[in-house]
Amino acid sequence: MTDILKSPTRRQLLSMIGKTAGATAMYQAMTTLGFASESSFKAGMELKGAPPGASIIILGAGLAGLTAAYELRKAGYSVKVLEYQNRGGGRSWTVNAGDSYTELGGEVVTCDFEKGNYLNGGPWRLPSHHYGVMHYCKKFGVAMEPFIQENSRAYLHRVNHFNGVPQRLGDVQADVKGYVSELLSKAVNVGGLDRSVNTEDKEMLLEGLKGWGVLNKDYRYERSHDTGTYRGFDIYPGGGLMPDARPSKPIPLNALLQSGMWSDLSNFTVHNHNPTMFQPVGGMGKIGDAFTRECQEMITLNAKVTRINQDDNGVSVHYVDTNGGGNVAKIARADWCICTIPLTVLTQLDINVSKPMKQAMAAVPYDTSFKVALEFKRRFWEQDEWIYGGVTYTDMPITQISYPSDNMFSDGPAALLGGYGFGPTSYKFTALTPKQRIAAALAYGKHIHPQYPKEFKAGTSVVWHRIPWTLGCYGIWSESSRAQYYDTLCSIDNRIVLAGEHCSHIPAWQEGAILSGLDTANRLHKRAKSAV
Amino acid sequence: MTDILKSPTRRQLLSMIGKTAGATAMYQAMTTLGFASESSFKAGMELKGAPPGASIIILGAGLAGLTAAYELRKAGYSVKVLEYQNRGGGRSWTVNAGDSYTELGGEVVTCDFEKGNYLNGGPWRLPSHHYGVMHYCKKFGVAMEPFIQENSRAYLHRVNHFNGVPQRLGDVQADVKGYVSELLSKAVNVGGLDRSVNTEDKEMLLEGLKGWGVLNKDYRYERSHDTGTYRGFDIYPGGGLMPDARPSKPIPLNALLQSGMWSDLSNFTVHNHNPTMFQPVGGMGKIGDAFTRECQEMITLNAKVTRINQDDNGVSVHYVDTNGGGNVAKIARADWCICTIPLTVLTQLDINVSKPMKQAMAAVPYDTSFKVALEFKRRFWEQDEWIYGGVTYTDMPITQISYPSDNMFSDGPAALLGGYGFGPTSYKFTALTPKQRIAAALAYGKHIHPQYPKEFKAGTSVVWHRIPWTLGCYGIWSESSRAQYYDTLCSIDNRIVLAGEHCSHIPAWQEGAILSGLDTANRLHKRAKSAV
Incomplete structure (x- = not known):
């Protein structure tokens, strides 16, 4: 390196800018490091030239469906989106203060938090390399704030080690x-x-x-x-x-080896959890809201699909229109159909796709997952324990406690994620009533934060196997099921093509849904053009 | 652990809350883990009962001086603070868009950034265990936002390794x-x-x-x-x-071993850099501003101390009042004096302290340090490289590049820290003119970010050995100088006592200044009471 600072004349300084080798080579190296994905993604957005009058019906107004809808409308298609719920966004969903919903079994889950506190029912954090999510969030003006995944003052906890001391x-x-x-x-x-x-x-x-x-x-x-x-x-x-x-x-x-705590460290080194992570200001649902707003004119809410029937000329979707409390059978028809209905639900519908596609649809089980949010009178984790954001991991069934990354240092009630787990522990929570879930999260969490009983204010929860519009959390793939069924599941079956996180290599993440929506839009556009 | 979830009755759930062992023991353990410091700190704030009419003069309106002023006034002292500059806050200082200042040698440093962009001249990040800083920031309403130290997408860079590719x-x-x-x-x-x-x-x-x-x-x-x-x-x-x-x-x-990059990882594991870190919204100077606002009535700005003379009854401080462009010699007198003037400056003043104290004052050299901020037309590090906050380390003289943690995802010009180093590399930058420093930071940084030349907009810098009110960055202690001089430097010398980051075990950090100010206030209060 030319050490120009030994005699810092202006000329030498300027000459150095041109002199030192490597800059060009470096730039080229950088553009191939991790950006290959992004560039194919961006190219995928330049859809143009829909066949005149071509129409597409999209089932499900989650991120996969709305990504496809947004891009295909730009390309010139007539796009209609049918959505079962009374809102768009799908699992990009925040349970806000004052919200309530009815889960499978008839229990009503309420969220009696102070205004501004919330539970992200589904996704809750965004790695900065999820370029698809980041692209649309910037485009749609979704405000971001850092999500603190790793906080060295948060805890690891084992019930039977260190006398239970975190x-x-x-x-x-x-x-x-x-x-x-x-x-x-x-x-x-x-x-x-x-x-x-x-x-x-x-x-x-x-x-x-x-x-x-x-x-x-x-x-x-x-x-x-x-x-x-x-x-x-x-x-x-x-x-x-x-x-x-x-x-x-x-x-x-x-003692460290015996505790098994070492294995928890991967929660911070896994690429999807690497810093810098983000969350939308006001909850993850802001992403779902933004997509919904951008696609508003295309969406029909409260439309319960009952049958999907394709023929040589197009696809007829039978649905029940429950708008305004009604119950009216309707049929929508389009040249093509993108179906993002979760496989748990889709496999129960009447749909005429090929046998291999039916087999693929039936081959993907859905993972179970639960989340409990607890609101406390004050941020004792900050005030008493200097914990600002971050996640504590434990071997109790609550699995983890995540401290809010928003409004840190503020006074007044705040909500933390008091439990979030998968698998057997999740089925246990799913079996509880909404009130019992809160009681359980409190009873467990108290062993990490003894302030719980005194400071508790309210709680809410989401148990995904009781959510009527998904009946599970996300599609689980194994290496062998991928090999056998994935390509089929993603293929265009005559006039119908599936999309969603279950049709991606990033299941459970919004990025998977968005990239699936985009890829599907691309392939369907090509097919539609070649079919003319 | 009682697994109540097997039969989730309400009674069992509630009984569990009382049953499981360990919670009380755990709570006690937590209160002794890292909180011993904080509790002695908080006790130190309950100063009461100043002797009637007792007065204290404090030299320097940085965080050490103002912490002492704030607490001693509460205790009932008549407090006066003399400050050399035309603002309070000392090194808790943000160079804002539109600011300019004159450095030693007569060069004027300007900051021609867009409004909202800034350079934190001194401290720039706060670990969450700096309980003193956090206490006053919360008390004084200084809004915080996360400071991203670690970003896995930032770079490590070695000129002579990997062909210079970061x-x-x-x-x-x-x-x-x-x-x-x-x-x-x-x-x-x-x-x-x-x-x-x-x-x-x-x-x-x-x-x-x-x-x-x-x-x-x-x-x-x-x-x-x-x-x-x-x-x-x-x-x-x-x-x-x-x-x-x-x-x-x-x-x-x-290649990894050869590059020596491994050693850079300590920048993320050192306790003072552990997540979660923070920065005040709008720049570190907001802390200095808040202290200044809270202590406003006590502070006389533009007061250049020339002589500090103690006798058996009190301390006379001679100073030049340059308010309104004047040049008026004045004397202020009080019972006691807390002097936070950096040792670089203090050792050049006429002050009648004991010989051991004089030796201690002369025994602490000041570290050199430079900072260069560069404003670019757009956040190319975010837009092109998905780098949101964090720090890149290099073996070029700029040492590091820190990407702004504020206003991420925004459009328009943004400023990054384009160079920040100590030691020899810092002396080199100190020898450059303000313009040359910017040119050098650009010339080096371009090897990591080839976008530099095209996107550059403006630059500014602080080189601490040219800052007239500190003549250096912070006091350097070695193990042996600590053993020989530290206690003497911190002792009360008849009626004068020193404070500042140089009188702390946390040099260069605001926490050191605040804790020193508080400790000094405490000890002086005791002395003053016993002297009555």
């Missing part, structure tokens, strides 16, 4: 790194890796481990002012003649 | 973890650690490493869909029949 996430992260570094240094120093690592690499490895693991001169991970600098303090360094700082004490290696 | 932080983090896990697994499996790890721990260790490092079944860290799930993709998973995902490829271990 451990700070940052402590566990530092200790795992410290012990792994100590052990690997030891192995390197006793020659245990001589056949794998050459002498030069060995030295760099030891140096790297020492810094990264915060090891002492003997390559040991032991409490010291240095470890405090990374791991924190029981008594923090002060000003003037305040009491001496006392570094916190590492968790013993054996 | 590497994603998240990639380096994943790869270090992966290779360390692979190597340690290997060492464990070949028996290289049999004397350090018992059989049971060994199994847990291997299992932990496999998950944490994202190793394959042979304990190798190799490109796979799994590594993509953690490390990201060259082509991201898509919807429908979009092109197949392509996981990104790990950096070879040897």
Whole structure:
């Protein structure tokens, strides 16, 4: 590198701008790193030239359906969207203060929060590489704020370890790194890796481990002012003649291994949870709302599809129009149909698709999931425990507690996510009444935050297997079901094509729904043009 | 744990709340984890009962001085604060659009940014465990927003490695973890650690490493869909029949070690940089502004102290009053004096303190530091590279590039921190004219962001050794200088006591200044009461 700063004349400074090698090469490298996906996505938006008079009916006004509707209308199609619910957005849904809904079984779930507090029933956080979501949010003016996934002051908790005392996430992260570094240094120093690592690499490895693991001169991970600098303090360094700082004490290696807490760290390193993450200001439903607003003229709400019948010339969709409390059988017809109805529901409808498609539709089970939000009188997690946002993980059935990333430092009631889990634990919560779910989330959560009983105000929940319009949370794919059924499920079946998160490689995420909607729109557009 | 969910009756749910052990024990444990500091801090605020008529003069309206002023006035003292500058807040200072200032040597630094863009000249980020800062910010209503320190899409960059192509932080983090896990697994499996790890721990260790490092079944860290799930993709998973995902490829271990990038990771694990971090909405200067507003009646601006003279009854402070462009010699007198003037300046003044105190004052050198902010026409780092906040580290003299954490996703010009360094590299920037600094930051930064030249709009800078009111950035302590001089520097010298970040164990951070101010106020109050 030309070190122009040794004699900083203006000419030298300017000449440097042109001189140093690599910039062009670098730029080209960058444009191929992670942007290949995005560019194909953007190209996909330039749909043009629908055949004159061509029409498309889209079933479901979730993000997949509305992405397709938005882009296909731009291309010139006559687009109609039928939606079962009385709102668009689908699972991009926020349960707001004052909302209520009826779940399967007839129980009414209410949300008696103070205005502004909410539960995101479905998706709740956005990685910044979800370029599809980000694209439309920017385009539709959905305001974003950071979502704090990782907070080193949040907890990891195991009922049967550390006497049930929650451990700070940052402590566990530092200790795992410290012990792994100590052990690997030891192995390197006793020659245990001589056949794998050459002498030069060995030295760099030891140096790297020492810094990264915060090891002492003997390559040991032991409490010291240095470890405090990374791991924190029981008594923090002060000003003037305040009491001496006392570094916190590492968790013993054996206890750490026994606890199994190590495995929770992947919740922060998985790419979809990497910083920087975002959430829409006011709840995830703002995305659903924005899509709905942009597509308003195309959407018919309260339309319960009962039959989908295609023939050589088009698709007839039979539905019950429940607008205004009515119950009127209607038929809508179009040249093509994009169906985003969840497979749980779709497999119960009368639809004439090919046998392979029917098999594919039946091959995808839906995952179960529950969420409980708890509103408290004050942000005790911030005020008492200095926890601002972030997620605590536990082996109790609530699985996790997520502290709100919005309105931090504010006074007054606030809602946290008091439970969110999948699988068996979720079925248990699904079996409870709405009130019992709240009681259970409180009873469990109290072992992490003893302030719960005193500060509790209200609760609400979403258990996805009781949500009538999805009957489950999202489509589960295995490697073998993908191999056998995925391409079929996504293929155009004469005049009908499916879309949704279940027709994507990113199930359960809005990104999957949006990219599926876009891909479907693209392929259907091509087919429609070639069919003319 | 009582698994009440097996038979979820209301009675069982309620009984569980009382039953499960550990909650009380847990609560007590929590109150001693990291809160000992805070409670002594809060107790320190309950100053009461100043001796009747007792007066204190405070030199410097930075955070140390104003914390002391605020608390001592509450205790009943007559407090007067003299400030050299035409504003309070000291280094809690934001250079806003339209600002200008004159640095040592006579150069005028301007900030020709669009309204709303700024450079935080001094501190710029707040860890959530800086309880002193957080306390006053909440009390004084300083609005906060998250500061994004860690962004896995930001870069690590080495001029002479990877052909100068910047590497994603998240990639380096994943790869270090992966290779360390692979190597340690290997060492464990070949028996290289049999004397350090018992059989049971060994199994847990291997299992932990496999998950944490994202190793394959042979304990190798190799490109796979799994590594993509953690490390990201060259082509991201898509919807429908979009092109197949392509996981990104790990950096070879040897290249990673050679690059030395590993060492940069500590910038994200050091406790003071742990999430969740914050910044005041509108710039760090909002904190200085808030303190100034709260203490307004006590502060005399434009007061250049020339001599501090104590006697048995009090302290006389000679100063030049430059208010209204004047140049009037004045003397202020009080019973006691808290002096927060940086040691660089103070050691040049006439002050009659004890010899040991004089030695201590002369024993603390000040670190050098520079900052350059660059305003660009658009947020290309967000729009082109999906980087929202976070910090890129490089071995070029600019040392780092920090992307703004505020107003993300907005259109129009935005300013990033285009260079921020210490030590030799900082002296180099200090030697440049304000214009040259900007040119240099552009010339270097372009190797990371080729968009620089095309998008550049304006720049500004702060080089701390040219700032007349500090002549340096902050006090540097070594272990030996602490042992020899720290207690003396903080002691009450008859009627004078020093305060500031240089009188704290947290130099360079506002927390140090605030805690020093509070500690000094406390000790002086005790002394004043006992002196009656």
